[in-house]
Amino acid sequence: MAVGRLSQVxxxxxxxxxxxGLRDWHEQAAQFGAESAEKTAKLTGVFHxxxxxxxxxxxxxxxxxxxxxxxxxxxxRDTIDAIVFVSQTPDYPxxxxxxxxxxxxxxxxxxxxxDVNLGCxxxxxxxxxxxxxxxxxxxxxxxxLAGDTISHLTSPDDPATAGLFGDAGTxxxxxxxxxxxxxxxxxxxxxxxxxxxxxxxxxxxxxxxGTQAIADPSRYLHMEGADxxxxxxxxxxxxxxxxxxxAGWTLDEVDHVVMHQANAFLLQHLARRLxxxxxxxxVALDGYGNTSCASIPLALADALADQLATEPQRLLLIGFxxxxxxxxxxxxxxxxxxxxxxVCSSTPRELAAHS
Amino acid sequence: MTRHEFLQxxxxxxxxxxxxLTPADSFQEHENWTSLSFLGLIAVVDExxxxxxxxxxxxxxxxxxxxxxxxxxxxxxxxxAA
Numbered sequence: 001m002a003v004g005r006l007s008q009v010x011x012x013x014x015x016x017x018x019x020x021g022l023r024d025w026h027e028q029a030a031q032f033g034a035e036s037a038e039k040t041a042k043l044t045g046v047f048h049x050x051x052x053x054x055x056x057x058x059x060x061x062x063x064x065x066x067x068x069x070x071x072x073x074x075x076x077r078d079t080i081d082a083i084v085f086v087s088q089t090p091d092y093p094x095x096x097x098x099x100x101x102x103x104x105x106x107x108x109x110x111x112x113x114x115d116v117n118l119g120c121x122x123x124x125x126x127x128x129x130x131x132x133x134x135x136x137x138x139x140x141x142x143x144x145l146a147g148d149t150i151s152h153l154t155s156p157d158d159p160a161t162a163g164l165f166g167d168a169g170t171x172x173x174x175x176x177x178x179x180x181x182x183x184x185x186x187x188x189x190x191x192x193x194x195x196x197x198x199x200x201x202x203x204x205x206x207x208x209x210g211t212q213a214i215a216d217p218s219r220y221l222h223m224e225g226a227d228x229x230x231x232x233x234x235x236x237x238x239x240x241x242x243x244x245x246x247a248g249w250t251l252d253e254v255d256h257v258v259m260h261q262a263n264a265f266l267l268q269h270l271a272r273r274l275x276x277x278x279x280x281x282x283v284a285l286d287g288y289g290n291t292s293c294a295s296i297p298l299a300l301a302d303a304l305a306d307q308l309a310t311e312p313q314r315l316l317l318i319g320f321x322x323x324x325x326x327x328x329x330x331x332x333x334x335x336x337x338x339x340x341x342x343v344c345s346s347t348p349r350e351l352a353a354h355s
Numbered sequence: 356m357t358r359h360e361f362l363q364x365x366x367x368x369x370x371x372x373x374x375x376l377t378p379a380d381s382f383q384e385h386e387n388w389t390s391l392s393f394l395g396l397i398a399v400v401d402e403x404x405x406x407x408x409x410x411x412x413x414x415x416x417x418x419x420x421x422x423x424x425x426x427x428x429x430x431x432x433x434x435x436a437a
Binding site for chain 2 (some may be wrong): 039040043045265270
């Protein structure tokens with residue numbers, strides 16, 4: 001695994017925006033039968049989730065989260081050096097959504113902006129990329145915007161994905177701080193897993209069908225659940241062990257382990273395998289669903305907002321999935337403004353008018 | 356773990372009374388076999404035997420006997436490597 005380290009980078013704040021559309025597992029009961037839907041909901045831990053209306057994009061949710069975060073931190077917009085948008089549901093094939101967000105957020109034209117196409121591993125990767133830009137001779141302030149609307153890619157007829165995914169957008173503020181400890185990073189990839197979690201159509205290799213071809217399965221997310229599970233069991237335990245070694249920590253010294261919120265069964269199985277005590281494992285699936293690259297910051301804001309606001313926290317952030325791609329971050333956060341979860345009830349047009 | 360105990364694990368995964376299945380039975384054709392029991396089987400073997408079976412290899416097993424052979428092979432590879 002690629003080993004990295006970030007120095008003099010502080011996680012200054014975090015905000016999450018979720019759509020107002022609240023969905024419930026009974027929809028799947030009507031579609032797939034009550035017994036099967038209930039078993040699935042119990043296994044995944046997702047009885048309720050939030051999904052975005054078709055016209056709401058991940059960028060809209062990230063936009064709202066970023067506006068709220070800038071207000072909370074009191075950061076002037078002309079102090080932002082870069083924005084990184086991590087998503088697998090960008091607004092367009094081109095231009096990069098980060099460019100549109102620079103304009104929508106009213107950031108100066110001196111801002112560096114680009115997209116990163118990663119899903120479940122996207123938050124650790126995003127922290128590493130954004131953090132690497134920061135330094136005494138580099139950028140001072142970077143916004144990491146990680147969000148997805150994966151529910152727009154799931155087929156209502158597929159029991160493996162229909163009730164699992166939710167949508168969210170997040171904004172994380174990173175800034176130069178010479179007095180903070182190092183952040184330890186591990187990253188890895190095994191692209192042989194490309195077909196196990198894949199949306200085939202819509203890219204350059206398989207351009208069609210358009211979004212109008214509702215019945216064509218190639219426009220929907222295909223997920224081989226058993227492959228995902230076996231991949232995770234293969235990769236995550238050594239990732240956690242090596243990350244602890246890199247940081248020089250024992251599991252006892254970690255306050256919380258926040259993994260990509262794939263499903264509750266998987267997280268609890270990994271915790272048993274790694275001997276992570278239940279009180280250190282964050283499970284924040286119910287109410288939101290699996291929100292792809294947004295799931296780690298969402299879980300932080302949902303489960304640890306009070307702790308993050310009051311005391312330093314030693315955290316392991318572990319992302320894994322589509323690619324196959326994985327990343328782990330070991331960091332100590334200082335007290336930060338209490339992370340907020342805001343509900344987005346605006347349409348993209350209203351958001352644009354507001355900014 | 357004995358083969359008899361393994362058989363009981365498969366009963367458990369398929370939510371059947373202990374002693375229902377025999378080594379000659381096809382677990383994948385049982386009416387209780389679903390995508391969730393597929394995950395359950397991988398999880399229980401990982402937890403009880405300490406090895407992660409490949410889903411593709413599981414799908415190639417026509418009977419529980421073949422599944423037990425797969426686990427035994429994988430376990431001896433694992434021990435050789437250790």
